[in-house]
Amino acid sequence: MPTGVALRDVREHLFAAAERILIRDGAAALTSRAVTTEAGVAKGVLHRHFADFDGFLADLIRDRIAGLSVRAAALRESAGTGTVVENLAGTLTAVFNSVAVSLISLMIFRDDLRARLRAEYPAGVPLLVDVVAMVADYLSLERAAGRLEPDADAQMLAHTLIGSSHLLFAGHRDTPPAGSDVSRMIAAVITPALR
CATH class of the missing domain: 1.10.357 (Tetracycline Repressor; domain 2)
Incomplete structure (x- = not known):
């Protein structure tokens, strides 16, 4: 995973990655690892901005x-x-x-x-x-x-x-x-x- 890359809007970047996974692979494929991989960021990025994965999903909705x-x-x-x-x-x-x-x-x-x-x-x-x-x-x-x-x-x-x-x-x-x-x-x- 790339590190040190500045993201302007981390939340929207992660939300867009989650949407691409949902549309392409369905709800069962949506995990925090899948989102961060799709977004091209380290897994810790998601957890720095959201308390947990369900919190991330609730904010997305x-x-x-x-x-x-x-x-x-x-x-x-x-x-x-x-x-x-x-x-x-x-x-x-x-x-x-x-x-x-x-x-x-x-x-x-x-x-x-x-x-x-x-x-x-x-x-x-x-x-x-x-x-x-x-x-x-x-x-x-x-x-x-x-x-x-x-x-x-x-x-x-x-x-x-x-x-x-x-x-x-x-x-x-x-x-x-x-x-x-x-x-x-x-x-x-x-x-x-x-x-």
Whole structure:
């Protein structure tokens, strides 16, 4: 392992290495040794910045959840423009084409990681809970703009869309689903609520 190499943002460098492993090899392959090897740093680097490996993973998930705020703002701004299906398809494809599906698998795979995140997320799966909230907020804006029926349940529609998206993308690890499949799924859920 190289030593004496200055890293500008050690946390992000290690997080990016962990994501590459998750996407390429899956949750079972993610170890502290694998992360530091992938990052090209000594193993001690990870432990200088994080109390332990589950602490590192919890911070990775928190960081990626915080990153959703940019996507949430863009989705909010799209309310009233384009079509609801197109707006959702772009957002859900971006979210689920990212490392999100792998992070969800990781949380399911590691009991200690789930336990650490349980204090912040007493119910539901971290990341998925945040994406549901983002989509429900957007759908509420579309309902207020008159593009969804007044009685459309934004929260239940969001739950249905996120669950369906997760299942659709989780089944395509190497090749993401076609955009037409994503749009078709969204339309099947949303069309009854559209005005």
